[in-house]
Amino acid sequence: MEKPVWATERPINSSYYIGIAGVSKEEFPYNASEIARENALNSLAREIRVKVSSSSLLSTLQVNSWVEESFISNIESTVVEDLEGFNLIDSYESPTEVFVYYRLSKSEYARILAERKHVVLGSAYGHYLDAERKISEGAISGAIERYLMGLDVMSKYLGELNPYTGEDGIPFDLDRALLNGMSDAISGLVLLHEKEEIKLLLNNRYTDKVSISSFFNNNSVFGIPLKYSYNRGAIPVRGTTKTSGNGIAEIPLNGFTPGISQSELIVDVDILSFSKVLNLLSPLGPLLEGITSTPLRIPIVLERPKVFVVGTEKMFQKTISQGELIPALRAALIEEGVEVIDHATSKALTLTVNADTQAGGEGSGFFTAYLNATLELTDENGKLIMQKNLERIKGVQLDRIKAGQDAYRKAAIEIKGRFTSKFVGALYE
Numbered sequence: 208m209e210k211p212v213w214a215t216e217r218p219i220n221s222s223y224y225i226g227i228a229g230v231s232k233e234e235f236p237y238n239a240s241e242i243a244r245e246n247a248l249n250s251l252a253r254e255i256r257v258k259v260s261s262s263s264l265l266s267t268l269q270v271n272s273w274v275e276e277s278f279i280s281n282i283e284s285t286v287v288e289d290l291e292g293f294n295l296i297d298s299y300e301s302p303t304e305v306f307v308y309y310r311l312s313k314s315e316y317a318r319i320l321a322e323r324k325h326v327v328l329g330s331a332y333g334h335y336l337d338a339e340r341k342i343s344e345g346a347i348s349g350a351i352e353r354y355l356m357g358l359d360v361m362s363k364y365l366g367e368l369n370p371y372t373g374e375d376g377i378p379f380d381l382d383r384a385l386l387n388g389m390s391d392a393i394s395g396l397v398l399l400h401e402k403e404e405i406k407l408l409l410n411n412r413y414t415d416k417v418s419i420s421s422f423f424n425n426n427s428v429f430g431i432p433l434k435y436s437y438n439r440g441a442i443p444v445r446g447t448t449k450t451s452g453n454g455i456a457e458i459p460l461n462g463f464t465p466g467i468s469q470s471e472l473i474v475d476v477d478i479l480s481f482s483k484v485l486n487l488l489s490p491l492g493p494l495l496e497g498i499t500s501t502p503l504r505i506p507i508v509l510e511r512p513k514v515f516v517v518g519t520e521k522m523f524q525k526t527i528s529q530g531e532l533i534p535a536l537r538a539a540l541i542e543e544g545v546e547v548i549d550h551a552t553s554k555a556l557t558l559t560v561n562a563d564t565q566a567g568g569e570g571s572g573f574f575t576a577y578l579n580a581t582l583e584l585t586d587e588n589g590k591l592i593m594q595k596n597l598e599r600i601k602g603v604q605l606d607r608i609k610a611g612q613d614a615y616r617k618a619a620i621e622i623k624g625r626f627t628s629k630f631v632g633a634l635y636e
Contacts, residue, residue, distance in 0.1 A: 211299050214306040224316065226251025226293075226309040232302070239305045243298075247307040252290060255316070291319050324364060328371050328381055331357040335385055336374075347392055347423045348430040352484045354389035358382065359489050390498060396431060397422045398474055398503040405472060407460065407509045409556070410586075413635050414461040419474050419503065420454055427454025432477040437507060440464020447477055460507065465631045466544030468509050475502035512634055513546045514584075518560030522611045523576075531612075532562050532580060535619035539627035556592065559583045562618070564611040567601070574607045578614035582630070593633050597621065 218225060228246030232239045293311040300306075334357030341350035361369065361382060371381040399420045407413040421431045431450045435458050436443060442462070450456045458474065478500065482492050516537050520530030536558070537547045548555055560582055567575030580597040600621070602614030 208299070208301070210301070210306075211297060211308075213297065213308050214299055220310075222313055224251055224254045224293075224311040224313060226254065226311075227306065229304055229306040231304050240298075240300070240307075243305040243307040247309050248290060248293070251293060251309050251311060255311075292316055327361050327364065328369060331361040331381055331385065332371055332373065333357075334360065335381065335388070338385075338388055342388070342392065345423065345426055345428055346430070347396065347428045348432065351389055351392050351481055354385050354392065355481055355491065355495075356484050357385040358389070359485050359491050361385075362490055392423075393476060393478060393498060393500050395423050396428070396476055396500060398433070398476075400503065400505050402505075404506040404508055405460070407463070407507065409510050409512045409634060413463050413509055414459070417458045417460060417472060417505070419450075419456045419458060421450045421456070422454065429454055431456075432480040433474055434477040434480075435472060435474045437472045438470050440467045447480070463509060463635055465628070465635050468511060468544065470507040470509070472505045472507055473502050474505075476500040511544065511546045512631075513548055513552070513555035514540055514558050515548050515551045515555050516540070516558045516560065517551075518558075518562070520560070520615070521563040522608065522615075523564055523566065530562075531615035531619045532622060533560055535622050536560060536582075536627065539623045540631065543627060543631040545631060553587050555587065557585050557589075559585070562597070562615075564602075564614055566607060567610075569607075572605060573603055574605065574610040576602045576607065576610035576614045578602065578611070578618050580618060584630070593630070595626070595630060597626075 213227060214229060217227060226247040226249070228243050228250050230239045230243040230246065235242045290311065292315045293309050295307070296310045297308045298306065334353045338350045338353035338357065341347070341353060358365070365382055369380060369382045370378050372378045399422065400417065401420075405415065405417055407415055419433065419435075421428050421433075427450075429450050429452050431454075432447065433449065433456050434445070434447050436445045437460065438444075439460075439462050441464050444462070446458070448456045448458060458472065460472070463470070478498055479495055482489075482495055485491055516533055518533055520527050520532055540547050540558075551557055560580060562578060562580035564576045564578045567577050569575065578597065578600040580600075582595045582597075583591060584593045585591055597618050600614050600618045602610045602612065602617060604610040604613050
């Protein structure tokens with residue numbers, strides 16, 4: 208059988224999409240016919256290109272170039288699974304090769320696409336009606352999801368114009384109505400806190416639960432996903448929550464680094480969380496990043512801890528007037544951000560120091576002394592908050608008094624190190 212002309216000279220017909228492919232039996236000895244049919248359909252699909260309209264919703268969205276290009280590529284390309292209505296015009300097989308010729312009427316395929324689109328837009332319109340109903344019911348989170356689901360259903364057509372006639376008989380742009388509805392719902396959400404700033408107090412160990420209220424059209428709304436962040440020192444905190452049935456979300460504040468005096472709580476609608484309603488391979492996920500809301504920013508002010516340092520320092524059971532520990536402790540606390548005061552008040556903690564030395568013995572002309580000290584931190588009511596002990600801090604010198612002074616000097620060095628940091632850190636736990 209002679210090879211047909213169409214196998215060597217591709218037909219030209221403006222009324223049809225054409226797909227022709229040839230396969231060598233030497234290369235595909237067992238399935239040449241199957242591969243030829245598959246390649247011919249792929250060739251047919253490549254001829255079908257959907258152009259993105261400059262007036263479409265996609266062309267007016269503000270997205271990064273990578274998202275736009277991948278989105279357009281997905282819309283413009285046609286895969287074999289989308290083909291319908293094509294006909295096998297001819298095939299040719301010789302001992303060495305196989306050729307297949309498919310054809311698809313452009314007008315028939317346009318009719319098929321129009322029917323498909325009508326069904327898809329009808330489904331998207333159903334989501335639009337559900338979203339509008341939920342808006343009227345105050346179920347804003349559910350409405351945002353329905354708007355997004357409507358866009359997802361018709362995402363393949365976002366590069367085209369999408370007029371649709373609703374139940375009222377009035378035509379409108381369905382995709383823009385869905386996007387505008389979602390954007391308006393998000394921008395219409397208002398987040399509030401009852402105070403202009405959050406004050407964290409020492410009495411509460413610098414912890415609190417902050418209530419954030421959400422409103423839409425002056426009505427509280429439930430189920431709104433929120434994200435929040437605040438800097439608590441070395442480690443920033445990020446989290447998510449959701450408003451409850453009364454439209455309020457509780458955000459915990461804790462774990463602040465000792466010495467930090469201020470921070471800021473930032474609360475915003477967690478827009479990306481709505482992507483859970485999208486299909487797995489939906490192109491709309493990245494587009495959600497282009498939708499923003501106005502975050503709520505609340506200053507956080509941490510009360511500076513006030514401590515009154517008092518106590519007795521003794522040298523071998525005799526009180527000394529110029530001690531080492533109390534001045535060292537005051538200086539170390541100030542470095543840690545503590546306000547050291549010189550008198551007891553109702554709003555201050557009291558740090559009581561009691562220290563004394565004891566003889567340790569002598570030999571070869573050297574004297575040894577050991578210092579023991581107790582540090583007790585109490586609240587304004589005298590309740591013990593914390594107790595730390597310094598035990599047997601050793602001093603060695605040529606006489607007993609100087610040995611005791613050496614022990615005090617070493618104890619002061621220890622206080623200025625990790626000892627005081629741990630002491631102050633306990634106030635924030």
